[in-house]
Amino acid sequence: MRTVDELRQAAAEWLAQDPDPQTRAELRALLEAGDTAALADRFGTRLQFGTAGLRGELGAGPGRMNRVTVMRAAAGLAARLKAETARPGVVIGYDARHGSRRFALDTAAVVTGAGLRAWLLPRPLPTPVLAFAVRHLGADAGVMVTASHNPPRDNGYKVYWGDGAQILAPLDGEIAAAIDAVGRVDELPLGAEGDWTVLGDDIVEAYLRALDALPLGDAPREISIAYTPLHGVGAQVLRRAFARAGFPEPMVVAEQAEPDPDFPTVAFPNPEEPGAMDRVLALAERTGADLAIANDPDADRCAVAVPAPGGWRTLTGDEVGALLAEHVLRHTGGADRLVVTTIVSSSLLGRIAAAHGVRYAETLTGFKWIMKARTAPDDRQVFGYEEALGYSVGGDGGVPVRDKDGIGAALTVAALAAEAKRDGRTLVDLLDDQARRYGLHATGALSVRVTDRSLIGAALDRLRQAPPAALGGRAVTEVEDLARGAGGLPPTEGLRLRLSGPEGRARVVVRPSGTEPKLKCYLEVVLPPTEDVPQARARAEAALQAIRTDLRTALGLA
Template sequence: MSDLRRAAEEWLAQDPDPATRAELRDILDDDQALADRFGARLEFGTAGLRGELGAGPNRMNRVTVMRAAAGLAACLPSGGRVIVGFDARHGSRRFANDTAAVLAGAGLRPEVFADPVPTPVLAHFTRAFDDVVAGVMVTASHNPPRDNGYKVYWADGAQIVPPTDAEISAAIDRVGRVDALLLGAGWLVHDGAGLYLDAVSSLNLGTPDPGLSIVYTPLHGVGRDVLLAAFERAGFAAPAVVPEQAEPDPDFPTVAFPNPEEPGALDLALALAADRGADLVIANDPDADRCAVAVPGPEGWRVLTGDEVGGLLAEHVLRETSGDDRLVVTTIVSSSLLRSIAAAHGVRFAESLTGFKWIMKAGGPPDVAGERGGSSPHRKPDRLVFGYEEALGYSVGDDRGVPVADKDGIGAALAVAALAAEARQGGRTLLDLLDDQARRYGLHATAQLSIRVDDLSLITAAMNRLRAAPPARLGGCAVESFDDLSHGEDGLPPTDGLRFRLAGGSRVVVRPSGTEPKLKCYLEVVLPVDGDIAADRARAAADLDALRADVAATLS
């Protein structure tokens, strides 16, 4: 008997799920299929677990989830409360209940939401109670329909970071058969998102405009009901919801990929907005932690980039808040615009590694320029009022700070609506506000290049090649400096990334994706505005095209 066959039969003996047991029985004589499922395992990291549904340790299934819950339980104090949420994907409710059963059996006090909830609702609940020691969200966010995932939050309401992830991973490795785990029952069930709604709908970010016409899509996810309730509480008229995408559906039938960044994902929303003459389109991803925005322009509807929305929201929040202890944070792959905005408003600025788990940990003692966040004996502690990443993730706060220590697509949607209402009352649009920022801070144009591979060794080879021989020019501009982020630059933890700073303020960051088999390149061009902003935008687009072509050729 082969090792793969033996591993599969051992899995069969403990698997509580008849569907994955049947899947395994059908492939017991297929070595290639067994190798795909048993030749590796899903690694538990700072993003928790995420992968394709199916049998075996290299898939998301009940055994994988129960092992993860047992490993998590081993790292938590006995008797602590753990809040568990889940989205509407295939298997999510079952995985949440399995998690609760394992945690209860291990002496913890799990509490599970009665129905699917957005990720920011779970994140808020995790930090809202002093005796909560962790939170679990069963979701694969905007991944394809065949995937699911498992995100872990700590008592501060933020996603875990090292070394906590490694400690949980090691504890998972020590878990034996799941049919030998002690399972509990009778855990508390949460009914509704009222606590989250109280926090996010009371954000003090300006006066709502009931006349603002908004079209909204949850992309078949779980955001609709909570977003509509939040808008009603905040005084906005109810957005028109795209009917074809209104109900949660784990198969995401109207989109090729349930990510609002993907081409075509917003087509139905844009068509409805054009038909209604709407002022604004807002979209959440399926677990509602991301927010996409589109506005009408002279040439039709325009979808704003994450960096454009981030810049607009940052300045809006800073106008509506006060205090020299305020902190704004973005990531090393997001636009450099936020640094300039922070300086103009006299607030603290910090950069973090990619991901909201790092945004929420940003800060530390101030550096020589006084830019970094944190606290010192000579000043008040930082008060994070805004954080964002270019991948449509935003945490929006007010003078009380941020209500969610993670990206929050519903709170961001409220803030975008408030900003659009303010602009509309002055006879202006979000596009006018973008032009204002370009004139104040220079035009910051950003774009991405993703290179997907079938063999992960190609990513390693490309990164090593760039480290060994970094280019002298990119996009026609001299490379003025090169940072290997694996050494830990500017006080940041080491990460597998490369940063090229170009003449004129442009830059390129290259890193492997943390969730997909691809190399991601983040491009930024910075240009002064000389009066004809339309011409400057056209020149920036051409410069981005040249930069994209050069980077693609360098990595080929």
């Protein structure tokens, strides 16, 4: 731990190079007030660059997201790129959060000052547009300035490589080492406006053309949709995508339609969070819509709700993933097709893949892994998803975006719902069909947000050292430590427990969140195929709740 004098010295050195008057004023105020705790919070640690890039709270110091942190990251990225390419090119995108445009401009200035080419997206745009642009422009890397669905005070820095997918180890460590070697940012050579190319709307048009290859089918487009971008950047691009595909314009929640970095109508701008979809569901109910859709603020995630007896039902990410997978496989062909999901998502995708005679892979959590999955050299990935509302949908030519894409997913869900409506059916009917065919795969979650991250490690250690004999009345038959590389996967922090009982099987995965101070637990109960799906759902929900209750106790978080 740094002494008070060391903290003050570090703050003074930061002040001397910081180009941002706002964070300089923040630091001066802390120094004048003698606020040692606040200085330690900012200078006692630093944001670590990893496979998720950088993400954290805005503010001064190495423990925060700010212009110095971003310029150092850009300089490290530029150095790593120059180590393998003569004159690399980087495409840079940004959302509408506080500081995003400034961070994007700083990145462009640093990389062009280092002798690289740079393309800047024309305005705040969805993350999938940036991921698409990397391959479309033949860039060697991409940077997206976004904190996705994090709270308003956060921002982040997401790095893609030339294949259009997020970076993996060891590349993240190599970039981190290059960042560590960066000196003062006020001594970096900087490019000026005119040294980089500001792209026009043609990049958005190219992305929309790529979505033309999605398997939308030929069903009538007669479907009514209520939509919210949750104060993010998705609305304009989604409207254009729907119009291009021949769908009626979605009805948009007026008070959430425009980008607003303060996200004033939601506690957390994440459609998974309780209450986040309340306004779009109210709009859907008021207008008699067939479907409700929400994107998160950078529009890489997609949430779906449908009318059901007693009110609207929000589908889980696993339910949407299963529906989209089967839709894609019905509308594409070839035994070389590959579908991919993660170890925390439902096992149903494996059953669907087997039934359709296609290849299936399971990865660690995150699209950075999903997009790298292969079972054979000639794999053609047509679909990938994770339970956290992330989907990459493709057609016969594979996926057009090598990351989760909330716009493409929304478009395909709309096509699937329109096809079902034509046949006098609903998405719930299709889910019931899958339960009859493959067995009922019910998933749930237990998520605990903490203020002290050490509580997460303590809970995992407790579960490792004294795993329960049973959860929810089901025997724990196997405990796999994911840190040891279970199932041939790369090592990662977490545990997987397999359970058995009088009916069906169950599984629990426990892991720390990679982007938030949360312990996340993923539950699945699988019951045999049945014609009485409502009764099976009730039994499965009771089983999930019993497992959830016992798991909280086992983690010491009761």
